[in-house]
Amino acid sequence: MAQKHTVSFISLGCPKNLVDSEGLVSTLLSRGFRVLDDPKDADLVVVNTCGFLAASRSESVDTIKEAVALKDGGVQGVLVAGCMVGNYKDQIEKEAPGVDRFVPFVDYSNIDGIAEELLPKDPSPSFTVERRRVDAALTPGHYAYLKISEGCNHTCAFCVIPDIRGPMRSLPEDDLVARARTLAERGVKELVVIAQDSTVYGTDLYGSNRTSRLLHRLDSIEGVEWIRLMYAYPTEVRDELIETLATSERVLPYLDVPMQHASDSVLKRMRRGYGRARLSRMVQDLRDRVPDIALRTTFIVGFPGETDADFEELLDFVREARVERLGAFRYSDEAGSRAADLDGQVPESVKDERYDRLMMEQQQIAFAHNEASIGTTESVLVDAAAVDGHPAVARRRRDAPEVDASVFIQNDALRPGDLIQVEITGASGYDLRATLPG
Ligand code: SF4
Incomplete structure (x- = not known):
C-alpha cells in the first residue's frame, strides 16, 4: 500500500500560535497526512513563525533556514505560516531563501490544498477519501489551551496583531464548552484559557462580556480540575471577573495580566488606556479579594521616549506590586506599528541595562515568594x-x-x-x- 505523505510542524512563539498550529495539524491529519516529530524525516515541514519583537523574528528566520536546509535531504517542501508572513515576508525571502509557500492566516483552512499542490500526487487513498474531522493537540495530554477568540480590538502602539489578525471575534460559547468537554473526556486536567485579550470575550457575539459566564460553565465540566486564565487586559479586570476568580471551584487564583509599563507617560505613548494608579488599584483588588492569588505580567523596557525617571517609576511599581512572575522584553520596532514612527528611540545599551536591572529586581521578589512557600x-x-x-x-x-x-x-x-x-x-x-x- 502506498505511504501517506508526512508533515512535521515547528511551532514558535506563544500558546496562541500553538493553537493555530493545532488547527493546521488537524486539517492535514484530516486529509490523511501523517505527522512526524523529526522534521528531517518528513515530506513537508511547516514553520509557524512568531513576529513579536526582533528576538522572536530572528529565531523564526533561523528556524526557517534550518528547515530549508533539510531540502538537501528528503524534505520536499517548506511552508511558512504565522505572524511573520504578513509584515516580514520580504525579510524571510532575503534572509532565508528557499521557502516554497507562505501561508497567511486567511489561507489556514486551505493548508491541505496548498500542501497537496506542492507534493507529488500521493497515490494513497487518503487523498480521495472524504475529509474527516480530526482534532490534534500539540500539548501533553493532561493540559490543553482553549482559545476563546481571535483578533484584538485594542490599538497598542507597539503591536500589529489587530492589523494582521483583525478585530476580536469570539467563538460561540456552546462550541467552547463542547470542546472543553471533549478535552476533559480525553484526559485533560488543566484548561488554559487564552485569547489576544481574554477579558472581553463575548462582547462582539452577545453584546455583553461573557468571560465570567464562560469560566463558570467550564468550571462545571467533570474531569477538568484546573482552569487558568491568561492574557487579561488591565482595564477589563473588573468586579465580576475578580469575583469569579475568588469563588469558582476550579478556576485557579491565578491571572496573567500583561501591564507593559507603569509610567503614565509611557503607557500613554503605548496607547494602553490606563495609568499606574489603575494598575495599583487592580493589583490591590485582586490581592484583597482572591485568596492566595498569583499574578503574572510582562513589561517592555526601552519603549520610545522612556526616560530614566519613567524606568525608575516602573521599578518602583514592581517593588510595590510584587507580582509572582514577570517577563520582560526589550522594545524593538515592529514594522507597520505606530510606535515605529515615534521619536525618542532608546539606545540598545540602555535597553540592556534597564532589562538587567528589572530582572534583578524581580529575581529578589520571585525568590522571596519561593522561600515563603517552603514548608507548605x-x-x-x-x-x-x-x-x-x-x-x-x-x-x-x-x-x-x-x-x-x-x-x-x-x-x-x-x-x-x-x-x-x-x-x-x-x-x-x-x-x-x-x-x-x-
Ligand atoms: S492587547 Fe495590545 S498588545 Fe495585545 S494583541 Fe491587542 S493590540 Fe496587541
Whole structure:
C-alpha cells in the first residue's frame, strides 16, 4: 500500500500560535497526512513563525533556514505560516531563501490544498477519501489551551496583531464548552484559557462580556480540575471577573495580566488606556479579594521616549506590586506599528541595562515568594515523569505551563497528569523541590 505523505510542524512563539498550529495539524491529519516529530524525516515541514519583537523574528528566520536546509535531504517542501508572513515576508525571502509557500492566516483552512499542490500526487487513498474531522493537540495530554477568540480590538502602539489578525471575534460559547468537554473526556486536567485579550470575550457575539459566564460553565465540566486564565487586559479586570476568580471551584487564583509599563507617560505613548494608579488599584483588588492569588505580567523596557525617571517609576511599581512572575522584553520596532514612527528611540545599551536591572529586581521578589512557600503543602500537577535519575517535574496551581516555575520531586511512580499533594522542601532559583507527604 502506498505511504501517506508526512508533515512535521515547528511551532514558535506563544500558546496562541500553538493553537493555530493545532488547527493546521488537524486539517492535514484530516486529509490523511501523517505527522512526524523529526522534521528531517518528513515530506513537508511547516514553520509557524512568531513576529513579536526582533528576538522572536530572528529565531523564526533561523528556524526557517534550518528547515530549508533539510531540502538537501528528503524534505520536499517548506511552508511558512504565522505572524511573520504578513509584515516580514520580504525579510524571510532575503534572509532565508528557499521557502516554497507562505501561508497567511486567511489561507489556514486551505493548508491541505496548498500542501497537496506542492507534493507529488500521493497515490494513497487518503487523498480521495472524504475529509474527516480530526482534532490534534500539540500539548501533553493532561493540559490543553482553549482559545476563546481571535483578533484584538485594542490599538497598542507597539503591536500589529489587530492589523494582521483583525478585530476580536469570539467563538460561540456552546462550541467552547463542547470542546472543553471533549478535552476533559480525553484526559485533560488543566484548561488554559487564552485569547489576544481574554477579558472581553463575548462582547462582539452577545453584546455583553461573557468571560465570567464562560469560566463558570467550564468550571462545571467533570474531569477538568484546573482552569487558568491568561492574557487579561488591565482595564477589563473588573468586579465580576475578580469575583469569579475568588469563588469558582476550579478556576485557579491565578491571572496573567500583561501591564507593559507603569509610567503614565509611557503607557500613554503605548496607547494602553490606563495609568499606574489603575494598575495599583487592580493589583490591590485582586490581592484583597482572591485568596492566595498569583499574578503574572510582562513589561517592555526601552519603549520610545522612556526616560530614566519613567524606568525608575516602573521599578518602583514592581517593588510595590510584587507580582509572582514577570517577563520582560526589550522594545524593538515592529514594522507597520505606530510606535515605529515615534521619536525618542532608546539606545540598545540602555535597553540592556534597564532589562538587567528589572530582572534583578524581580529575581529578589520571585525568590522571596519561593522561600515563603517552603514548608507548605501544595497541590501539584505532574508534567513529566522521573527519568534517568532526573526528578519528576510538576507545577503548582500558581504556575502556568512553559512559563512559570517547576516543582521537582524525586519519585519514580509519578506520571504526567497525576494531581497530588506535596510538601515544598526547598527552592533552587525560580524552581522548587518537594516530597510526597508521609
Ligand atoms: S492587547 Fe495590545 S498588545 Fe495585545 S494583541 Fe491587542 S493590540 Fe496587541
